[in-house]
Amino acid sequence: MLIEVKVPQLSESVSEATLVSWHKKAGEAVSRDENLIDIETDKVVLETPAPADGVLVEIIMGDGETVTSGDLIAKIDTEAKASAGEEKKHEPAPEVTPPPAAKASSGGSASPSARKILDEKGIAEGDVKGSGRGGRVTKADAMGAGKGSSAAAAPVQVADGERPEERVPMTRLRARIAERLLQSKNENAILTTFNEVNMGPVMALRAEYKDKFEKAHGVRLGFMGFFVKAAVAALKKFPILNASVDGNDIVYHGYFDIGIAVGSPRGLVVPIIRDADQMSIADIEKKIAEYGQKAKEGKISLEELTGGTFSISNGGVFGSMLSTPIINPPQSAILGIHATKDRPVVENGQIVIRPINYLAMSYDHRIIDGREAVLGLVTMKEALEDPARLLLDV
Template sequence: MAEIKAPVFPESVADGTIVEWHVTEGQQVSRDELLAEIETDKVVLEVVAPDNGVVTKIVKQVDDTVESDELIAEFEAGATAGESAAPAVDTDQPAAPVQPKQAADGGEPEQAPVGNEDDHKDQSPAVRKAAKESGVDPKNVEGSGRGGRVTKSDMANPTLKSDSSITTDSGRPVAEAVGERSEKRVPMTRLRKRVAERLLSATQETAMLTTFNEVNMKPLMDMRAKYKDKFEKRHGVRLGFMSLFVKAATEALKRFPAVNASLDGDDIVYHGFYDIGVAVSSDRGLVVPVLRDTDRMSMADVEGTIRQFGKKAQEGKLGLEDMTGGTFTISNGGVFGSLMSTPILNPPQTAILGMHAINDRPMAVDGKVEILPMMYLALSYDHRMIDGKEAVQFLVTIKELVEDPAMLLLDL
């Protein structure tokens, strides 16, 4: 009998929570097949099967807290579902869910009921987890799976059945009658709680200040319109605005090393490399994967890596190595329509750049009024480390490089 353990967490991660089991006790699995997902403060980690065999016992259930390298299940390598020894039954614990049975047409296996059949018919662990977080009873959701089964995606964007008696798991109505007020209570995920703690810490423990400027996006937009087709054909990725901002920020960081530094207690750490984090929104909350050595990356490299990060974030597959470190951060609230904001620092970094929406505005150009696509830029910085003069000059440098992209090519 072999042991299946939680991954070894890095020093910055104390523990994790099992958010989903993809298998049941007694189920036969293949090598590297996904068994469970563990959510930590920073990322969701996957636990896979070490070999072909059978999961004989699940030790840690959904919502259980696990520590680094802790036993979560028992496994019998080389066994088949019919040959493995039946797991011991603990009479003090509820019966484990039975193995899903294969559909008659050879399609997806039907999920066996767990617990009370009337309350939990055809629910997977992922559905039960989503139900707990949202407070919506899966019985009230229109299912898109086989035979009307409710799936995880159904719970993510639930379409409620047209039944006036729809209730939550607690028995309260999901929506009250017209004219009445309703509310629901949903527990925060570990990731969102950790993000909240870090943001609150940044506002309380740093001397944070924000300076603003505006940039004329017309030159960059004209360049993109002229070369986007050739760029995509040559490199296989679309040409966006983020890659130029990353390259402009990298050049500005070279000129103002204090903005690329971090604070470690009473020490200032000046970094001789440029690792820029790019804030990405996911279903589980805000994550900041890091582009490594951006001074050595081409614009195509930047665009391709950001695209991969976005896809991994939506699939919950960003690893700890993707989000560890970083010397500077860029956040683009403009994709959601934000006109102006004050981004919050990502400690121990000392500065963060905020991009915003591009809007046509009347501007004075050579004594004449012109309508130009303008974007507000915001640089939040720790005044303990960076003087106002440096912060303003840093932001002006980015503005100049974006308004005249040729300066990057000519190293001006």
């Protein structure tokens, strides 16, 4: 029996997607729930599982093609048998003949979209290490090939005096990030306030209990749990920081859904820790670790990226000293945290060395006044410098 493989239902805010990389070739056996292809939207990369056991007899739409919800992309025959040397019951989709240079290479075959990018770069398939099934070179592999890539790219031939360039298309996720950043800049009156926090008390607490914490909860005790709790304390005290603008209305949210900016191979994503006020530090650390792993694997779902009332961006993991984070619409504020460094500070008239972290909070000045923004950041500072407040909720 022939079964159709269709693009899964995309969210209402996503109109189209791109087929990234087929993990099976026409004529190969597939198992039920095995991932057939990655589909990239402007938010996440979705896996498309096989609906039944059988043979992938036809690939209708190849790598790099644009699709919408419900589009037919392949067919599976549940009664066919995949066997080397045995004639298939159905003719597979025609293969694109690779250029001579690619034929001579010893690497895995490249997808049509990947081959096009490699041809434009002047790179042979055999010089690129494929990450797809059986060493297949995917579009992402091709886009990353070249200078600074782990792949050994062939040198680009240029005329004397001419400086080399390469042009690659943005992924859907990167294009969406660019769109939202411009939207935030153009629609919000963004202002940033700064403060510094002595991380010594939190660091001492962590050093004392990190081993017991990990043994009890099965997750490392990081710093982000403290930052999330400190942010929630400020949002409770100054609800406007947790609000958003809808036309001429201000929407006050009676819940605390905190977005945590996480880097992924395809760009920045902001999964949501929902009802953070009701979670322990251990719960928060577990959720952050889960999102970090999902981001690496490209498995964060649309639901996990939807919503959010406030965001936290941690440039400190990359060594950032200071930044002005951009608001994530439709939110009205975002906290930027940075690298903690020993710095000289004055306490009681004496110069002492303390582990200092610079905090930056960007906010929409249309609805948030400087008073609320500054006092909100001070509340976070005070909570971090006296972490007992976070435990006692005072």
